[in-house]
Amino acid sequence: MKVSDILRVKGNTLYTVTPDDPVAVAVQIMAEKDIGSLVVMEHGEMAGMLTFREVILTVVKNGGALGSTLVRTSMDDHPLTCTSETELDEVRRMMLDRHARYLPVMDRKMLMGVISFYDVAKTVVESQNFENKMLKAYIRDWPGGDESGEG
Template sequence: MKVSDILRVKGGTLYTVSPDESLVRAVETMAQYDIGSLAVMEHGDLVGMLTFREVLHTIAKNGGSVGNGTVRSVMDDHPMSCTSETDLEQVRPMMLEKHTRYMPVMDNKMLMGVISFYDVAKAVVDSQNFENKMLKAYIRDWPEEEESAPKA
């Protein structure tokens, strides 16, 4: 299974923010759309990711307040990414190793989407459920063995 399979199921909605947007406004957007990340875009290029992890670190550092900073001041400016042709067997260890919950999907310099660890886990579970269903159907339709002829 490839990342493109997840993007196809997930749909084309993509939430982005400018690096110069206020962090307060970005958090409001994340809350409004119930999303855990925003792709940070500048002049058509992906320049970072803002996730709830960066927001929480900022709140902790500011004594419970988001503060007056911009997205640029807290974003991950070197997010790990993959392509739509990357196999999920490669994505899972990458996300686990770096504790990455959200990964941009790039086609050269074009942002194609963002996949979450949830998206990857769901795709794996759905694939396993389908495989289990096919195996059960195969076993149910298993041809009966012919009885062996009596020995003389």
């Protein structure tokens, strides 16, 4: 299974901010949309990611306040990325190794979407549930077997 399979189900709604937006505005968007990350766009290209992790670090650094801090000073300007062709097993490994909860999906310099650790976990569980159903159906229909499984 590939990242493109997740994006196909998830859709392509993206929420963005610019590097010159105040972090307070970004936090308000994240709260209103119930999301944990925003893509930071500048001149039509991804400049970075702002996640709740960077927001918390900014609050701590500023003594418990956001103040007038700009996204530019808080964002991750080199986020871990993948492509739509990246295999799901590789994405899981990448996210776990780097403690990344959000992964921009890039096609060269074009942003295709963002997947979250939740998206990956949900896809894995759904895939396993489907596989379990298929295996149970196969066992139930085993040639020469019976329903009791004593066969």
